[in-house]
Amino acid sequence: MSITFSVVPCCEEHVTQEEQWGEGEITCSVVLRCTWDNRHLLVADLIGNAKEWPYGSFSYPPRCKTAAIRPAATTYEEDGQGIDYQDALVTANYSTNVDENEEEDLMSESLEPTTEFLTLDHKRFRWGSETGDPVQEGEAPGKLVKGLNLVRKLFKVTAIPASVLTLPGSVNNAPYTSSILGLTFPAETLLFSPPTLERTITTGGVRAWNVTLKFSYKVGGWNQFWRAATGSVDRMYLVGIGQYNSYPLADFSTFLS
Secondary structure, eight states, X not given: OOOOOXXXXXXXXXXXXXXXXXXXXXXXXXXXXXXXXGHHHHHHHHHHTTOBOOSSOOSSOOEEEEXXXXXXXXXXXXXXXXXXXXXXXXXXXXXXXXXXXXXXXOEEEEEEEEEEEEEOOGGGOBSSSXXXXXXXXXXXXXXXXXEEEEEEEEEEESSOOGGGGTOTTOEESSOEEETTTTEXXXXXXXXXXXXXXEEEEOTTSOEEEEEEEEEEEOTTOTTOEEETTTTEEEOOEETTTEEOOSSOEEOOTTTOO
């Protein structure tokens, strides 16, 4: 998986990465280049969402605490008494030091139960015994299928990825392991449902979103179907084409990581 600092487009400047290890604290820093117009969005995302230091593996990773902005030595335009620059260089500073008074929820995950009722094929049933009167179509019994929704809430999101418009109706192309719940969801078992977006404005004037994502979980996967003849789920195939998927596979790593 590639290194990601922010949902705001940016890139790491060469040989600017630094890590310092001390007793009880780890601090890291890096210089990120972005467009001049995006500099405040980048800082708001890094600090407002307490983005983790993306290099290495930590039990308690350093999170972005402060940032400094300066113009990059690229082209610029005069604007009255000021200057509009083309690019900005943002020095992002990360630390494992946590002030309990500053702690905020970044995300949460929960499970909610669901049920689905499937009507079975009436032609396979008889009344009273296996040789009894046929069951009519309107009398067919059903099968109750229990499931659940994985609900993931993201708080103070400053920029919403455009994929939020295209992912609903697709399923995960890779397994997802929830570090919060301690559960693993196999590929094709999570269906991306339309999210709920709530606009908020912080006391600091930063405009942000609270995003509620809902993924419907199905045992066996959403591209397998109930087969009455075997009493289990199975895949379907199109003759001359191959495996049939009702739900396209997609990369959910932007929202599930």
